[in-house]
């Protein structure tokens with residue numbers, strides 16, 4: 001391996017931040033600060049971080065119900081995220097949206113999404129806008145949209161309709177499937193008649209690749225190739241990242257559909273210790289990595305403090321932020 005160490009450290013920081021954000025959110029939910037459901041991203045960090053690292057700041061992503069990692073990797077502010085989870089005015093949606101609706105157009109985050117596969121046509125729409133407007137990226141070539149979604153989403157009609165049009169019109173879009181092997185409690189072999197979900201790409205005349213989704217560098221390389229293709233006007237790519245979620249589908253899920261042994265086998269391939277080892281092998285000092293962890297811990301203290309000290313939304317503001325002010329019709 002011969003990666004840029006500064007870049008590698010930033011990936012480490014982001015993966016640790018995602019992991020620790022989720023663990024803290026779980027803890028604060030137990031203590032009562034956070035109401036409702038959360039779908040932890042723990043275990044899948046290399047997918048979000050590797051894929052977003054291949055994008056420019058002016059590219060856009062769409063996300064899912066398991067979206068905290070995507071937001072953080074695209075630059076989302078964990079203070080506003082924690083406040084949103086807690087239902088506070090300082091949150092991304094003023095405390096009215098929660099986990100499933102966090103959005104930041106300025107960062108190119110077109111939204112988490114409670115509808116399975118719902119973000120995929122949105123990314124195709126954004127890519128169509130980029131193509132029609134001839135929007136150029138700060139990195140040269142076309143701006144790109146990347147849709148994150150799970151294995152279960154590839155069985156939805158919206159997925160197939162979106163990939164069909166993207167393939168037909170050669171849109172600058174990347175389809176990133178995080179195959180964590182389960183759609184809720186249904187294993188992949190009981191939901192699809194194929195072994196590799198990247199086989200789906202052939203129907204829509206685009207390349208389909210499968211990568212180790214727990215290897216941040218492999219994810220980054222695969223996504224860079226897909227982004228390059230999209231920027232050049234050569235159309236979409238389907239990437240399947242093989243990964244695993246270490247927690248339940250949602251926090252509180254009894255997880256009767258899988259064995260402890262299976263979880264343990266995947267824990268041995270945890271993307272964060274793996275990347276830590278890769279950095280140490282490149283000569284990074286353990287103290288440097290410990291510093292990263294300390295910074296992350298301090299940031300999360302700030303996030304929780306903001307959530308605790310912020311007021312909930314006011315009833316009289318119920319309709320604020322519900323209807324968009326799109327100015328000239330252009331929001332991203």
Ligand SMILES: Cc1ncc(C[n+]2csc(CCOP(=O)(O)OP(=O)(O)O)c2C)c(N)n1
Nearest residue numbers: 066114115116150151152153180182183184
């Ligand atoms: C259209 C739709 N159908 C069903 C659901 C209920 N649901 C929420 S998450 C989920 C499983 C999604 O699995 P996958 O796409 O693999 O994503 P993962 O949870 O593994 O990240 C289901 C069925 C939903 N939210 N939306």
